[in-house]
Amino acid sequence: MNSNISHDDVVARLDQAVSLVLQYTPEPFAEESIRDLVCGMRPTIAPDLADSDLEELLLTLINRHRVEVEVGTVLRTDDYEPWLVNAKQSIDWSRWLAYKTYLAGSSGMGLKVLDRLDESTDAILDLAGDPTREGSWARRGLVLGDVQSGKTATYLGLLNKAIDCGYRIVIVLAGNTESLRQQTQERVDSGIIGRDSSTLLQRPGVKVQSRHIGVGTVNPDLPPAFGMTTVTKDFTRSSDEGTNFGVRAAENSPWVFVLKKNRSVLGALLSWLNKQVGPDLGHDSDMRVHAPR
DSSP, X not given: OOTTSOHHHHHHHHHHHHHHHHHTSOSOOOHHHHHHHHHHHHHHHOTTOOHHHHHHHHHHHHHHHOOOOOOOOOOOOTTOOOOHHHHGGGSOOHHHHHHHHHHHHHTOOOHHHHHHHHHHHHHHXXXXXXXXXXXXXXXXXXXXXOTTSSHHHHHHHHHHHHHHHTOOEEEEEOOSSHHHHHHHXXXXXXXXXXXXXXXXXXXXXXOOOOOBOTHHHHOTTXXXXXXXXXXXXXXXXXXXXXXXXXXXXXXXXOEEEEEOSOHHHHHHHHHHHHHTOSTTTOOOOEEEEEOOO
């Protein structure tokens, strides 16, 4: 490696060269084709690049450019009714657009990948059902993927779209441990709520400011999302007993929970939800998403 060229510059050059070729290559981009392209350019552009650095760059490029996605299998119930195509033009997609812009800036996700994410989340949202529809129903789905394959972007993108079209209560079940829950809460803070919940911990004599992050920096004027959990605190019985407010039909803001799969936590949530049932609630649609570990 030329001693006058820094390590970061070498990585950037290889990144730029591969991205330029992919820009003019017909899709889809399979993971193996991206890997072959990087390895083919390595001897010329970055012959001394360490294998570990090469793998890290590969993950970045695959996450940014890979748009070849297997089509999932769908089993539709008799009560399924397509609705999104007719409703799409009348929906304010402000949260989805903020998240899409955030993804493009924070991860460098390419336009083709974002377009494919848009298409796949539309398909899932249509299957989930129209939140303005009367009555109750249940839908179940599963997202599978390797490391850096877009699982987090998929479920956060879906949730932002669900909120845009009227889903009011979002429950993310984030594993059995507090560390997994905290990790997922951080992603939800950035991708949905737009505020750093770790700054919301009240300390005696200290005024805490809510710091905008993620989608909150893209669009600070997004309607508020009520985060019912924080990086430092799950939803517990004391959270339920200390909460003297609830969902009202006149409010359009979502209520977002990031919870452990724990009996006492889920019991506290059930107690809170039971208090929300009444004439002022309006539609009681919700969306439950199991966050990938």
